[in-house]
Amino acid sequence: MPVKKFFKFSFLTLFFLSFTFLLSACGKKEETTAEPTPTPRLVELNDSQKPLISLIPRSDGHELKFIIDGLDGTIEEIEYELIYRAVDEAMIIEKGLGDTISVDGQKKIERDLLLGTSSCTNTCKYKYDEGITGGTLSLTLTTSQNQVAYFETDFALSSSKDFEKDGLSLEGDIAITASSISSDFYLLHKTFGGDQGYLLTSSGKGTAKNITVEPDSITIPDNLTGLYLSN
Numbered sequence: 068m069p070v071k072k073f074f075k076f077s078f079l080t081l082f083f084l085s086f087t088f089l090l091s092a093c094g095k096k097e098e099t100t101a102e103p104t105p106t107p108r109l110v111e112l113n114d115s116q117k118p119l120i121s122l123i124p125r126s127d128g129h130e131l132k133f134i135i136d137g138l139d140g141t142i143e144e145i146e147y148e149l150i151y152r153a154v155d156e157a158m159i160i161e162k163g164l165g166d167t168i169s170v171d172g173q174k175k176i177e178r179d180l181l182l183g184t185s186s187c188t189n190t191c192k193y194k195y196d197e198g199i200t201g202g203t204l205s206l207t208l209t210t211s212q213n214q215v216a217y218f219e220t221d222f223a224l225s226s227s228k229d230f231e232k233d234g235l236s237l238e239g240d241i242a243i244t245a246s247s248i249s250s251d252f253y254l255l256h257k258t259f260g261g262d263q264g265y266l267l268t269s270s271g272k273g274t275a276k277n278i279t280v281e282p283d284s285i286t287i288p289d290n291l292t293g294l295y296l297s298n
Contacts, residue, residue, distance in 0.1 A: 108214045110210065110216055112141065116139060116142075117259055118135045118137045118208075119137045119258065120220075120258060121133075121136070121258075121268060122180075122204065122222060123268040124253065124270045125252070126252065128252040130182060132177060132178075134176070135176045137174070138176070139174075140211075141211070142170055143169075143210060143211045144168065144169055145167070145170065145207070145208050146165070147165055147207075148163060149164055149203075149204050149205075150162070151182060151196075151199050151224075152202055154197055182196050199224055201221065203221050205219045220256045220257035220258075223235050223237055223256075224254050226252055226253075227251055230245065230253050237256070241281065241285065242281045246277045249271060251273055252269065253267060254268050264285070
């Protein structure tokens with residue numbers, strides 16, 4: 068092979084290989100490792116950090132007012148779930164509703180929890196669930212430090228007629244009987260915050276006579292209006 072042609076061939080080959088290497092180098096992307104999202108850590112809140120939780124029935128028993136009071140800035144987000152038992156065509160079925168609440172510095176939060184469904188356009192139409200006697204309220208509270216605390220309580224819901232006939236109880240925990248009960252709806256559940264006893268709320272004045280509570284170590288106030296039962 069003539070010398071000139073050899074050098075020409077070598078120069079073109081070297082140029083091509085160098086150009087290919089540069090393109091490969093330019094196209095190479097820097098690898099990055101995604102940082103894993105830290106898993107929330109379970110924490111036990113002290114009493115001053117625990118908000119007061121209450122469920123209050125509406126006068127017809129078809130809606131509950133859910134109140135979270137005494138928030139002190141510790142809690143950033145609250146996820147709640149309400150599961151309840153209803154009667155549909157003589158069958159007991161579980162229904163539920165829930166949501167996530169951003170606290171945003173609020174001291175008190177209220178939500179109306181409809182025990183049924185609604186359809187709203189110009190006006191609202193409601194289909195209420197029937198035969199509800201109780202269920203479970205569950206809370207997941209996330210702090211500003213990405214820590215989580217849990218709270219769960221069973222609740223019992225009753226009309227005054229059923230309350231006077233059968234009493235009101237949380238199985239294995241507490242049972243209440245009374246007479247001459249005013250015509251309201253009543254709801255009993257454990258509390259979160261304070262002394263962590265039990266709370267009996269009513270849709271009205273909640274008056275009654277001959278109130279008894281088991282176990283008898285629980286303190287009994289004078290009436291059923293916002294009845295707080297401490298251990």
